[in-house]
Amino acid sequence: MSYTGMPINDDLLVKYLVGEATPAEAEAIQNWLLADAANQQEYENFKLIWDQSQQIAGTRNVDEDAAFIRLQNRMNKEVASAPVRVRKMKPRYWVGIAASVLLVCTVAWLTISHYYDNRAIAFVKIESHDKTRVAALPDGSEVxxxxxxxxxxxxxxTGTIRPVTMLGEAFFKVSPDKIKPFIIKVNGVTVRVVGTSFNVKSRGGKTQVIVETGIVNVSEKSKNINLNPGEKVLVTKKDGLQAKESIRGRLYNYYATHELVCDQTPLHELVASLNEVYGAHISIGNKAIEGLPITTVFKDQALDDVLLVIKETFKVKVEKGKKGIVLR
Structure with a gap:
């Protein structure tokens, strides 16, 4: 089902969220949501950032109108010749739709929190849409x-930190700078590093951080934890910051490396990654084989080739049906 109605932009989504959309606009948004699962995901991400920005703003004694005026004075320049999408703040009829909701969240953190001085600062917004994208940041870091x-x-x-805000998933290679830490805000979680490589995934209300090199500090509310290479932590709305765990192999950043590296990796973890990477529906029909370890590397291989390796390694049956694939 394709959507052919009125264009759906940030301002229209904000009007819908605050209950000020017209009946025709509300109907258009609902049709847009039903047309494609990717539209639903985009809306959920959008709503998440909107809710976060409202929560952040609500915890501070801030004159929002004055903050908006200060922000307008700063956002007075475009980023010239940059190979990314840049959105510049423009006046609107209320602060809530003063710009992209993502920028509202950034304003709440960067501007209202006074991390920046009064010099004009433009914000760069990169959206990957349906493919991966690589970006070089001002400090030489790569995302x-x-x-x-x-x-x-x-x-x-320009301030005392290197702050970014994100949604979705990204692999960071952060340039070292011990006096100016690199800080990521995502889904109520703060990730703080001085120079390291790590993966951050935040979808469906869950945020996972996996460290490849260096040390990463992850905090949520009053809790924080340090992660070393080969460790991960999960943060959920229900349970908050959980205990860290060790990982076996590198399954987390296939989108960046095109490799699934298994190092005594339990079969159930590999299956979960295969479902995500290939959009497959693989399940394990025999609990006795869920934890069996596998050590190998899959690089840009067809799913059938991967399943053949699993079949031969564990001597299991691979049953293909209309509802998916079952390993027994």
Missing amino acids: TLNSHSTLIYPERF
């Missing part, structure tokens, strides 16, 4: 965005 992900950062890192 690979998975599909349907968003990253926002200042055109220049």
Whole structure:
């Protein structure tokens, strides 16, 4: 089902969220949501950032009108010749739709929190849509965005930190700078590093951080934890920041490396990654084989080839049906 109605943009979505959309606009948005699962995901991401920005703003004693005026004075320049999408703040009839909702969240954190001085700062917004994208940040750090992900950062890192905001999933290679930490805000979670490589995935209300090199500090509310290479942590709305765990192999950043690296990796973890990477529906029909370890590397291989390796390694049956694939 394709959508052919009125264009759906950030301002229209905000009007819908605050209950000020006309009946025709509301109907158009509902038809847009039903037309494609990717539209539903985009809306959920959009609503998440909107809710976060409202929560952040609600915890501070801030004159929002004055903050908006200060922000307008700052957002007075475009990023010239940059190979990314740049959105510049423009006046609207209320602060809530003063710009992209993602920028509202960035304003709440960067501007209202006074991390920046009064010099004009432009914000860069990168959206990966249905493919991966690689971005070079002002400090030389490199970020690979998975599909349907968003990253926002200042055109220049001029303050005492290097702050970015993100949605979705991204792999970061952060340039070292011990006196100016790199800080990511995502889904109520703060990730703080000085120079390292790691993966951040935030979807469906869950945020997962996996460290490849260096040390990463992850905090949520009053809790925080340090992760070392080969460790991961999960943060959920229900349980908050959970205990860290060790990982076996590198299954988390296939979108960036095109490799699934298994190192005594339990079969059930590999299956979960295969379902995500290939959009498959694989299940394990025998609990006795769920934890069996596998050590190998799959690089840009067809799913049937991967399943053949699993079949031969564990001597299991691979049953294909209308509802998916079952390993027994």
